[in-house]
Amino acid sequence: MKVGVVSYGTYIPIYRIKVEEIARIWGENAEAIKGGLGIYQKSVPDVDEDTATISVEAAREAVYRANINPKDIGAIYVGSESHPYAVKPTATIVGEALGVGNDFFSADLEFACKAGTAGMQMCIGFVRSGMIKYGLAIGADTSQSKPGDALEYSAAAGGAAFIIGKNPIAEVEETYSFTSDTPDFWRRELQPYPSHGGRFTGLPAYFRHVTSAAQGLMDKMGLKASDFDYAVFHQPNAKFPVRVAKMLGFTNEQIKQGLLVPYIGNTYSGASILGFAAILDVAKPGDRILLVSFGSGAGSDAFSIVVTDAIENFERNPTVWDKVNQGVFIDYGEYLKHRDKIRM
Amino acid sequence: MLPRFWRKIKYRYDLVGSYCENCQSFFYPPRNLCPHCRRRSKIKEIPFDGKGRVLSYTVVHDAPEEYKEEKPYVVALIELENGVRVISQLVCDPEEVEIGMEVKKAFRKYGEDGNSGIIYYGTKFVPDN
Numbered sequence: 005m006k007v008g009v010v011s012y013g014t015y016i017p018i019y020r021i022k023v024e025e026i027a028r029i030w031g032e033n034a035e036a037i038k039g040g041l042g043i044y045q046k047s048v049p050d051v052d053e054d055t056a057t058i059s060v061e062a063a064r065e066a067v068y069r070a071n072i073n074p075k076d077i078g079a080i081y082v083g084s085e086s087h088p089y090a091v092k093p094t095a096t097i098v099g100e101a102l103g104v105g106n107d108f109f110s111a112d113l114e115f116a117c118k119a120g121t122a123g124m125q126m127c128i129g130f131v132r133s134g135m136i137k138y139g140l141a142i143g144a145d146t147s148q149s150k151p152g153d154a155l156e157y158s159a160a161a162g163g164a165a166f167i168i169g170k171n172p173i174a175e176v177e178e179t180y181s182f183t184s185d186t187p188d189f190w191r192r193e194l195q196p197y198p199s200h201g202g203r204f205t206g207l208p209a210y211f212r213h214v215t216s217a218a219q220g221l222m223d224k225m226g227l228k229a230s231d232f233d234y235a236v237f238h239q240p241n242a243k244f245p246v247r248v249a250k251m252l253g254f255t256n257e258q259i260k261q262g263l264l265v266p267y268i269g270n271t272y273s274g275a276s277i278l279g280f281a282a283i284l285d286v287a288k289p290g291d292r293i294l295l296v297s298f299g300s301g302a303g304s305d306a307f308s309i310v311v312t313d314a315i316e317n318f319e320r321n322p323t324v325w326d327k328v329n330q331g332v333f334i335d336y337g338e339y340l341k342h343r344d345k346i347r348m
Numbered sequence: 349m350l351p352r353f354w355r356k357i358k359y360r361y362d363l364v365g366s367y368c369e370n371c372q373s374f375f376y377p378p379r380n381l382c383p384h385c386r387r388r389s390k391i392k393e394i395p396f397d398g399k400g401r402v403l404s405y406t407v408v409h410d411a412p413e414e415y416k417e418e419k420p421y422v423v424a425l426i427e428l429e430n431g432v433r434v435i436s437q438l439v440c441d442p443e444e445v446e447i448g449m450e451v452k453k454a455f456r457k458y459g460e461d462g463n464s465g466i467i468y469y470g471t472k473f474v475p476d477n
């Protein structure tokens with residue numbers, strides 16, 4: 005019995021700010037930053053958007069495309085590091101807005117940028133065990149950065165929602181996770197902005213966990229990089245996923261379709277799964293996809309996913325790239341207003 | 349404020365309205381009784397599709413304190429595909445709005461009770477491109 009992605013939906017706020025505009029304010033060299041990060045611009049939420057609104061919009065698209073009764077959803081997990089409330093789950097707001105009823109398993113998840121894929125794994129377990137018919141896993145963020153911090157060039161907003169069930173458009177063949185206690189990036193309770201270990205975030209954190217999860221999955225399945233048609237990795241910038249792909253033996257051709265970060269920035273919990281959704285937009289039956297998320301702290305979830313014949317009758321418009329390519333550019337002043345960094 | 353908002357959450361979070369099976373009329377906000385059929389009303393609660401067009405609009409420049417961040421903003425009279433008319437904030441550039449413009453529902457923040465209070469969510473409209 006095949007279990008996997010029955011439907012998916014995505015949401016990317018329409019506002020964008022260019023690296024040049026942020027660099028202008030802080031007197032930094034925009035070309036050097038673009039060269040270093042491989043990011044040209046990032047998405048910015050509207051003043052009335054947050055992780056809950058992004059989650060609802062992405063989930064509504066997923067439910068609409070699945071053409072299922074929302075009451076058949078038996079679990080909702082929302083993964084984010086920017087839940088609107090410290091105490092009061094985003095998943096309750098999503099459940100109410102979708103009309104799921106009251107009969108569902110639910111929690112908010114938090115594991116930096118991999119909380120969305122953690123939710124997918126939980127839903128896969130529930131569906132395989134027969135406890136629920138459909139599970140809804142969402143990864144969404146409106147990530148915060150301290151004005152003037154290096155993260156300001158990348159911290160963006162967006163999210164993706166996946167309905168997990170039987171008769172999928174993309175079967176999850178296998179999943180594998182790699183987890184360790186690594187303090188590369190954190191935010192203490194009541195602090196508005198996260199702290200990070202600077203250059204320490206690369207090798208012991210991102211690269212070790214992503215390669216270990218991907219390799220662990222491939223070893224478990226007896227697969228190699230060339231057995232996959234597409235691969236998508238967590239993308240805090242454009243440099244890391246390109247380098248990690250190379251380390252694992254993947255080509256630029258395999259990762260191109262899912263590499264969104266140059267045009268929308270790092271959407272944190274949304275990053276790897278928005279890229280995965282962009283791949284599903286164009287994938288054909290039989291295509292095999294490697295999805296690897298990364299969450300600071302740290303851990304990586306790897307998935308091997310095979311697209312089924314059911315994708316051919318599945319509505320995939322508007323595509324993720326349609327949403328990436330739209331955009332209304334704003335200046336730094338408007339950006340501060342949008343990010344609620346000024347108090348009125 | 350809190351109990352009153354909570355009781356109406358279902359109708360604010362989505363366009364859940366009512367339909368009279370006797371005369372095929374739609375209503376939003378939902379009603380318990382059809383004004384045409386009275387005692388013969390056969391009211392059913394249903395979610396509306398959420399697509400419509402702008403019949404009329406106004407641009408608010410003099411906003412109340414809690415909506416200052418959003419001004420100037422557009423408030424529009426919108427006719428849904430089922431004929432129901434709703435008044436809602438239309439999230440778009442005031443320069444962009446025009447009569448006849450196609451719009452769709454969107455889940456957005458209405459506001460919040462300061463930094464420690466509750467956050468209010470609900471349905472607004474956005475351009476349907």
Ligand SMILES: [Zn+2]
Pocket residue numbers: 368369370371372373382383384385386389390
């Ligand atoms: Zn009637």
